[in-house]
Amino acid sequence: MRAPMTNAAEIGPSLKEKTLPRLITLGGDHTITLPLLRSVNKAYGPISVIHFDSHLDTWRPKVFGGAPTEQAAINHGTYFWHAHEQGLLANDTNIHAGIRTTLSGMSDYDNDGYCGFEIVEAREIDTIGMSGIIKKIRDRVGTEKPVYLSIDIDTLDPACTSLFPSSSIPSPFPSVLHTNHPPSIVAPATGTPETGGWTTRELRTIIRGLEGINFVAADIVEVAPAYDTNAEHTTMAAADTLFEVMSLMVKRGPMSVMGKGEVRGDGEVGQVRKGREL
Secondary structure (H helix, E strand, O other), X not given: OOOOOOOOOOEOOOOOOEOOOOEEEEOOOXXXXXXXXXXXXXXXXXXXXXXXXXXXXXXXXXXXXXXXXXXXXXXXXXXXXHHHHOOOEOOOOEEEEEEOOOOOOOHXXXXXXXOOEEEEXXXXXXXXXXXXXXXXXXXXXXXXXXXXXXXXXXXXXXXXXXXXXXXXXXXXXXXXXXXXXXXXXXXXXXOOOOOOOEOHHHHHHHHXXXXXXXXXXXXXXXXOHHHOOOOOHHHHHHHHHHHHHHHHHHHHOOOOOOOOOOOOOOOOOOOOHHHOOO
């Protein structure tokens, strides 16, 4: 692994007290998060996870997929269960956001809690708003520990409004269905789309609200270009999400700075790791 551009010689938050470069991975199947967490674990130990997704992805293999073989037991719906079983996750500091999946039963929630996750459902944006969701996430993971960020593009709604021009919709209620807004598509190009998701604006605003959290690595996954529109709406949404994540990391500064300040900006608020002042 190459040295980071800055502060490579400074004490950092890794197990060997080194300042390491951050890692961002772009991909398709969400299963790649498991080997990524294994690698992060070697550097930082058990880590807190913020998981944006429409699905829990903590299912036991026998519940999700049936686990006919040892290899088949690891898939895009079970990788967090395996991560917990392998000791890769910090206990009770992990959180999902954007959840709206169909359940196999209430035991899915019990198992999710067993894996150390709290749940923020997608529909909570209607009651507590984006600021309430941001607060839940920040309260859960804090601003002092290393954090892994995983974003499934199906957090976004596959389609926000009708694909037909409003003027072509026959209805006796024009004030309800006829709008001046153009047709809109958010992120249809994903393997397991779920209705009732967030818009790109909402997701980007929530991500921006996580400034000051110590993200050491992140992934943006489940983008399936073959299913995208001619205008590549999903790919564009993923690219813009990537920009937001990279901006958080850059604004936070080098990983040698991990104090108790909530927002770094130009300099850490408070003290850096081990009580040393900037």
